Amino acid sequence: MTHSSTTRLRVAAYVIRRTGTGPQLLVFDQVGVPAAGTQIPAGGVEPGEALSDAVVREIAEETGLTDVTLVAELGAEDKPHPETGQPRHTTYFHVHVPSCGRSSWIHRVRAAGQDNGLRFACRFTALPLSAHLADHQDVFLDRIAPAWATTTHRSR
Numbered sequence: 476m477t478h479s480s481t482t483r484l485r486v487a488a489y490v491i492r493r494t495g496t497g498p499q500l501l502v503f504d505q506v507g508v509p510a511a512g513t514q515i516p517a518g519g520v521e522p523g524e525a526l527s528d529a530v531v532r533e534i535a536e537e538t539g540l541t542d543v544t545l546v547a548e549l550g551a552e553d554k555p556h557p558e559t560g561q562p563r564h565t566t567y568f569h570v571h572v573p574s575c576g577r578s579s580w581i582h583r584v585r586a587a588g589q590d591n592g593l594r595f596a597c598r599f600t601a602l603p604l605s606a607h608l609a610d611h612q613d614v615f616l617d618r619i620a621p622a623w624a625t626t627t628h629r630s631r
Contacts, residue, residue, distance in 0.1 A: 486530040487517035487612055489619060490543065492574045492599060496595040498623065499599035501538060501572070502608065506581065506594035512609030516558070517565065530568045536586040538597045544571045549615040554562070557610050565616045581601075 490501035503512040511624050516537045520529040520557035527545055535541050546569040555567035584590045604625045607613055 482553075482562040482563075482564050483492070483519040485517060485582065486526055487515055487565050487567045488530050488534060489515060489567065489616060490534060490538070490540065490570045490571045490572050490597050491517060491546075491602075491619070492564050492572045494574050494599075496601070496613055498507055498602045498620075500602050500604070501540070501597065503582075503595040503602050513606075514609045517612065526566050527568075530566075534562065534570065534589065536584055537582065537595055539580070539582045540572060542573060545569075546571050549618045549621075552614060555617075561630040569619050 490528060492499050492501070502513050502515055504513050516530075516534045518529075518533040520526060526548070529594075530545070531543060533618075534543055536631055538545070548568045549569055551566040553562065555561060556563055560589070567621075579596070581598055582595050584593045584595070602616070602623045604616070607625055613625045
């Protein structure tokens, strides 16, 4: 698929861990910016960067997690940015993380670019979700497991 030079190439990650009580998805909220909504790790692909490398980098930058395993590429969507209208092409990935470790934490982004210094309140939450993620980032969860589709859109 070809994209115009103005289309922003992005990746997004469904970071899943399995626990004794069921699967959990890594989500976060931007500290002090409730209007941003609950999100998953996502961001731009750097020039020449492989999508698989970009998704691992974004997870590390936005959450601090580095012990991740790519499971599958789930699909992509072309959708304009909700505020700027800029064209975006986002490829979604299923990523596994070990079940051990903390359930919630605050992460400060330390990376070049506009996200540097942002603080994210990260947490694992049970699947299926009871409400959509910001910008409907939950769009491909049902491709991992149909039962993981966000409860509010199961009737489609």
